[in-house]
Amino acid sequence: MLLRTETEIPSSEITPQEAYKAFQMTRRRVLSGIGAVGAAAATAAFPRIALAESKLNVKDNTAYTVPDRDTTPEAKAKSYNNFYEFGTDKSDPAHNAHTLQTRPWNIKIEGLVKQPMTLDIDKVLSYRPMEQRVYRFRCVEAWSMVIPWDGYPLSELINYCNPLPSAKYVQFISLADKKQMPELGSSGINPPYSEGLRMDEAMHPLTLLTFGSYGETLANQQGAPIRVIVPWKYGFKSAKSIVSIRFLDKQPRTTWNELNSDEYGFYSNVNPKVDHPRWSQAHERLLNTNSFFPKTVPTLMFNGYDQVASMYAGMDLKRNY
Numbered sequence: 001m002l003l004r005t006e007t008e009i010p011s012s013e014i015t016p017q018e019a020y021k022a023f024q025m026t027r028r029r030v031l032s033g034i035g036a037v038g039a040a041a042a043t044a045a046f047p048r049i050a051l052a053e054s055k056l057n058v059k060d061n062t063a064y065t066v067p068d069r070d071t072t073p074e075a076k077a078k079s080y081n082n083f084y085e086f087g088t089d090k091s092d093p094a095h096n097a098h099t100l101q102t103r104p105w106n107i108k109i110e111g112l113v114k115q116p117m118t119l120d121i122d123k124v125l126s127y128r129p130m131e132q133r134v135y136r137f138r139c140v141e142a143w144s145m146v147i148p149w150d151g152y153p154l155s156e157l158i159n160y161c162n163p164l165p166s167a168k169y170v171q172f173i174s175l176a177d178k179k180q181m182p183e184l185g186s187s188g189i190n191p192p193y194s195e196g197l198r199m200d201e202a203m204h205p206l207t208l209l210t211f212g213s214y215g216e217t218l219a220n221q222q223g224a225p226i227r228v229i230v231p232w233k234y235g236f237k238s239a240k241s242i243v244s245i246r247f248l249d250k251q252p253r254t255t256w257n258e259l260n261s262d263e264y265g266f267y268s269n270v271n272p273k274v275d276h277p278r279w280s281q282a283h284e285r286l287l288n289t290n291s292f293f294p295k296t297v298p299t300l301m302f303n304g305y306d307q308v309a310s311m312y313a314g315m316d317l318k319r320n321y
């Protein structure tokens, strides 16, 4: 692995207190860029320390609101999750994900880039000012939430990574560590969890590199310390607890597509007109209250984010589901 100039403190020397301080400084730009972690730091045996959720320095972005729907209660968003590495019940991740160790945490930048590198999470987190965007979040299981996600556009990190012109796709790979993820590999999913986007989708300003929600760092069960949110696609496109971002010239392997390609396509744009083979996608249950009887409403094309439509002009979205 090639290394970039080491201008920042390697993660092995960052104490939990310092990592916490880094959260407080999210607005401050690191002048010399994100900085890369040395190979030694990336592989050093170091006690991994999970940080409890802490406050993020985020600015509301009022351009991203969902005026017609209430925001999902925070406790609901953090207790009704899909994270199969911690179990398949919606309540399993919140119960089991305390074993996930989110510091130190490195993200590998690999594949078709000018120079592969390893980045420390706190450098990535503080690279750009963070904003809060309230997004509709739609699961393929026909429920939806409205969640204030905290992060910055993925395009900012991609630009930092200098992908080569031959890079046409971006792959996101989740952590796969049986010691931390008790149900890894036992739910039919081949680890590591892998997802991907076409380069234009990854560069779209709506695609959010996400570090938090509700103004706090992500809870472990939400995919701490870093995930993506792609608001016009079904939730499974948003890989959690990412350890690698890989630039490719071919469509990457994606977890659900590999498991059942008839049911889960690569694009997975929210589309009320393309049903899942076993159920309709025309409606969704609104999980944005604590009610036991959620309201059901019609699902919107692209989950309501019409501004992405031009990326699919001329594509048959029934075939490219």
Ligand SMILES: Nc1nc2c(c(=O)[nH]1)N[C@H]1C(S)=C(S)[C@@H](COP(=O)(O)O)O[C@H]1N2
Binding pocket: 080, 081, 082, 083, 084, 085, 138, 139, 140, 174, 193, 221, 222, 223, 234, 235, 236, 237, 238, 239, 240, 241
């Ligand atoms: N690594 C990993 N990422 C994942 C999943 C998973 O099981 N493992 N589930 C996906 C699915 S199906 C959904 S709907 C969302 C759920 O995100 P949430 O729990 O924050 O609502 O995460 C996605 N990312």
Ligand SMILES: [Mo]
Binding pocket: 082, 139, 140, 141, 234, 235, 236
């Ligand atoms: Mo999902």
